[in-house]
Amino acid sequence: MTSTSVVSDYQVVLDRIRLATQQVGRKPASVRLLAVSKTHTAAAVARLYALGQRAFGENYLQDALPKITELIDLELEWHFIGHIQSNKTREIAKYFHWAHSVDRFKIASRLSQQRPSGMDPLNICLQINLDHESGKSGLDSTQLIALAQRLQPLSGVRLRGIMVIPKPRKGFEQQLGGFQRAQVLFHRLQRELPGIDTLSMGMSGDLEAAIAAGSTLVRVGTAIFGQRSLKMRSTIDV
Numbered sequence: 001m002t003s004t005s006v007v008s009d010y011q012v013v014l015d016r017i018r019l020a021t022q023q024v025g026r027k028p029a030s031v032r033l034l035a036v037s038k039t040h041t042a043a044a045v046a047r048l049y050a051l052g053q054r055a056f057g058e059n060y061l062q063d064a065l066p067k068i069t070e071l072i073d074l075e076l077e078w079h080f081i082g083h084i085q086s087n088k089t090r091e092i093a094k095y096f097h098w099a100h101s102v103d104r105f106k107i108a109s110r111l112s113q114q115r116p117s118g119m120d121p122l123n124i125c126l127q128i129n130l131d132h133e134s135g136k137s138g139l140d141s142t143q144l145i146a147l148a149q150r151l152q153p154l155s156g157v158r159l160r161g162i163m164v165i166p167k168p169r170k171g172f173e174q175q176l177g178g179f180q181r182a183q184v185l186f187h188r189l190q191r192e193l194p195g196i197d198t199l200s201m202g203m204s205g206d207l208e209a210a211i212a213a214g215s216t217l218v219r220v221g222t223a224i225f226g227q228r229s230l231k232m233r234s235t236i237d238v
């Protein structure tokens with residue numbers, strides 16, 4: 001992957017987002033792009049930063065921390081999007097601005113307690129297991145409102161919305177169905193609680209359908225940075 005192709009691939013993704021919003025009468029600025037830099041280098045992140053990208057997503061702490069440390073002088077916004085284990089919450093609370101993959105009270109509570117004083121609350125999304133896939137992260141949608149309400153007193157986190165990774169489906173119409181179910185949940189959450197503004201859904205292969213269903217943040221890796229190495233892919237894309 002040469003830097004020139006990252007530059008042009010980034011432009012292609014920005015164009016896809018713009019076109020997808022226009023096609024459903026939304027403003028391009030209503031969708032944020034999270035560049036998923038997992039497995040890619042700090043240099044690749046810095047190149048995108050030079051093009052104006054600020055928000056980057058990582059799903060492995062041990063892969064992310066060296067990059068975050070190396071690029072500490074850049075004004076980057078780091079989003080944790082991987083499964084969160086209890087023993088990782090302290091560093092996530094310290095080094096990240098967002099965590100998209102909260103699915104248990106215990107995790108939210110630890111993130112809140114461990115958020116260093118003097119920092120703004122950590123922005124969090126609740127991850128929902130939309131297709132009831134066993135072995136996958138995410139809470140059952142029937143638990144969403146109750147858990148969201150339980151988080152309200154936690155001062156170190158700020159609930160912003162929901163995150164979903166639907167089962168991979170081919171074709172716009174098939175993808176749209178899953179995303180629309182997430183949109184219904186998002187609107188329900190918005191009616192229950194203040195400050196809910198983030199519907200995190202859509203990746204390289206389905207961002208158009210996600211945007212048609214109201215996504216406010218798409219998480220895009222491969223379409224910007226190219227394929228991840230096979231070795232890494234087998235362990236993280238589960």
Ligand SMILES: *Cc1c(COP(=O)(O)O)cnc(C)c1O
Pocket residue numbers: 036038059081082165203204205219220221222223236
């Ligand atoms: C890897 C990953 C992405 C990006 O997927 P691509 O298909 O490479 O765009 C998005 N969200 C999560 C949670 C991921 O782990």
